Amino acid sequence: MxxxxxxxxxxGNEEVLLFPASPRVTFVQLRESPDDIEEDAADPALLFWIxxxxxxxxxxxxxxxxxxxxxxxxxxxxxxxxxxxxxxxLGFVFVKTxxxxxxxxxxxxxxGPHRWMIPIVMAIAGVYLTVNNITVYLGR
Numbered sequence: 692m693x694x695x696x697x698x699x700x701x702x703g704n705e706e707v708l709l710f711p712a713s714p715r716v717t718f719v720q721l722r723e724s725p726d727d728i729e730e731d732a733a734d735p736a737l738l739f740w741i742x743x744x745x746x747x748x749x750x751x752x753x754x755x756x757x758x759x760x761x762x763x764x765x766x767x768x769x770x771x772x773x774x775x776x777x778x779x780x781l782g783f784v785f786v787k788t789x790x791x792x793x794x795x796x797x798x799x800x801x802x803g804p805h806r807w808m809i810p811i812v813m814a815i816a817g818v819y820l821t822v823n824n825i826t827v828y829l830g831r
Contacts, residue, residue, distance in 0.1 A: 739810035740795070746817025748791055752784060754824030763827060 755765065759780075765771040769786065776782025791813075798809040 736798070736807055736810060739807065739814060743810040743813035743817060744791070745814075746821055747813040748787065748817070750821035751817050751824065752787055754821045754828065755783070756780065757828045758824050761828060 755770075759765075759774075765774055765783075770783060773782045773786035774780070776785070778785075794809050794813065798806045
C-alpha cells in the first residue's frame, strides 16, 4: 500500500513535505533544501590550498634549505633579500608565510575565478620549484 506525499501545515505558517518511509517510520520530514546542504559542504578549493601549502610552502622551503646547505644560492631577488634579514632562514620563512597569507586572503575575500586559480598556480609552481631544488641538490 503506497501513500502519496501530502502537505501538512502543523502551525499554519510552515509547509512540511512528508514522504512515505518504511513501516517502522511513518514519515520522514525534510528540513533542509539541497541548496542549504551544498552551502554547508566543504569548499573543494580547500584541496588545492592543501596542495599549494604542501608544495609551495613546505616543499619549496625545505628543498631550498637543502640547496643552501650545499652552498647553493637563491635566484629570486625578493627571497635573496629575505635571507639577508636578521635570522636568515627565519626571514626566508617569514616572507614566504606573508606571501602565502596575502594570496590566501585575496582568494578568500574576493569572489571570482582567482579563488581557484591562485591555489592551482601556487601548487603547480610549488611542484616545479621543489623538483628543481631537489634536482640541484642531487647535482643533476
